[in-house]
Amino acid sequence: MDKKPDLLPEILLLKQEEVIQAGLLDMSLILEATEHTFKMLGEGNVIQPAKIFLPMPDFDHWKSYGMSMPAYVGGENEVVGFKWAAEAVDNVKMYKVPYGLDVVLLSDPKTMMPKAIMDGTIITAMRTAAAAGVVAKYNARKDSKVAALIGAGVIGRTMIMSQAAAVPSLEEIRIVDLDLAKAEALAAEFAEGGLYKVAPKVVPMSSVEEAVTGADLIVTETTARSTFIKKDWLKANCTCIQMESYSFDDEIMLAADHIVLDSFEQISHLDSPVRRLSAKGLLAQAQCVEIKDVVTGKAPGRTSDDQFVFCETMGMGCVDIACANMLYLRAKEMGIGTKWTMWDNPIWT
Ligand SMILES: NC(=O)c1ccc[n+]([C@@H]2O[C@H](COP(=O)([O-])OP(=O)(O)OC[C@H]3O[C@@H](n4cnc5c(N)ncnc54)[C@H](O)[C@@H]3O)[C@@H](O)[C@H]2O)c1
Structure with missing residues (x-):
């Protein structure tokens, strides 16, 4: 046998x-x-x-x-x-x-x-939002009160969960979508008696400009294929976290006092602002720090409340x-x- x-x-x-x-x-x-x-x-x-x-x-x-x-x-x-x-x-x-x-x-x-x-x-939805949560933990101002989350899709939902948990000072989370009904439906899931509980108030909106105005923390998880967020809409010392390629105008990254990425190498392989700006000779790896070095203390996250911090994470x-x-x-x-x-x-x- x-x-x-x-x-x-x-x-x-x-x-x-x-x-x-x-x-x-x-x-x-x-x-x-x-x-x-x-x-x-x-x-x-x-x-x-x-x-x-x-x-x-x-x-x-x-x-x-x-x-x-x-x-x-x-x-x-x-x-x-x-x-x-x-x-x-x-x-x-x-x-x-x-x-x-x-x-x-x-x-x-x-x-x-x-x-x-x-x-x-x-x-993917949970870990993507969690990555943005860890990035926010080290890079959002400790007194951040208002977050604007752009894109009320699958990752918009988990992003509400992660930002509420990672940035405990938040009092208001604006959830924004071109389709207001999607933002409203998501906000309802987090309202009193809804499916999920978070401490900040979740407010649905459809105007991105209105939502990012005065926001301390902005996270984007849209399916946009051309950029739409302008630098002059943003608070001078806010933290921006882009989870895809096409929400913030590319130059916004260059205006940052501090740039944090998940991985320069991994992002450079994809259609991304890092790839586009590097190709034009406007961005070098030395201008950026990676989240692995921030969490191990080898590189700084935000170091002052005056900084404008821009973060990009496309997933690892x-x-x-x-x-x-x-x-x-x-x-x-x-x-x-x-x-x-x-x-x-x-x-x-
Ligand atoms: N960084 C990562 O690790 C990672 C991982 C997975 C997905 N993503 C990206 O996250 C994004 C969202 O994915 P999803 O699964 O939630 O998609 P989804 O289709 O469920 O939701 C996307 C939402 O964005 C909205 N939207 C599109 N353009 C917009 C605009 N200009 N302004 C406001 N809202 C807009 C859409 O109406 C939609 O509700 C995708 O681009 C995806 O590639 C990133």
Whole structure:
């Protein structure tokens, strides 16, 4: 009789509902995991090659794209994996189909046996907002009272959660969308008796200019394809955090006293102000600091209340992989998910 293989590729399949059951919607958990991962990156415990961006039909006119985001994250729960991040412009015309769609695959770094395949769509929304939360924690003024969040989509919702948790001085969060009904619906989720609780008052708006005027903190998570926020609308010492490529006019970054990025290298591979300004010779890596160095104390965040701080974060696979692994371990402990073995007895080894 055939001897059994010493090791089998046993995969836990986790659908969105199960990843949520494992704790995904707990923003404090995701904020903690995100900051910890930035620290691991700063301490050299992460291996993270550049993303591979596959735009269709081409780089300048993409209607959809897939992006491979591989990372190894060390430490006591070391893991390797990648997120297949994807977006499709026309999805929003359909009922209950998200603009962003993501899948995560996790493997054991020693044997490379795959161990989990899971929905990464809400992981992306939570970790994206958490990244902006950690950036705000180190770069928003400590007396920030008003935040303007631009884009009331999937990430707009998680951004309300993360900014309320990361900047405890906030009294008002303005949620803004071209489509006022979307902003109003989101604000209602955070109102008295709504689905989620946050301390600041959440106010829906449709005028971006009105919303950013007087705001101490501005975070953008829109699907805009041309810039629309002007420098003279902004408070002189505000903090801006752009989570995509096209909300703030590019020159606004150059006017900042301090520029904070998640990763110069990772952002430079994508259509972004960093790429556009570097190509024109207007921005060099030395003008920017990275969040991994800010959280480990190797570089400063905001150092005075007078500074105008501009931050850009377009996402790093290491945060997806670390958050996904934490949720996988919790799911395993809770006994949820569907087990699937990639083979019983491999034909050739
Ligand atoms: N930085 C990261 O790590 C990261 C990760 C995932 C997604 N993103 C980006 O975040 C953005 C939002 O993603 P989503 O899944 O929430 O999309 P979504 O389609 O759910 O929501 C986007 C919202 O932006 C609004 N919008 C578009 N242009 C606007 C404008 N000029 N002014 C005000 N509102 C405007 C739309 O009406 C829509 O409600 C996308 O650009 C996406 O690429 C960033």
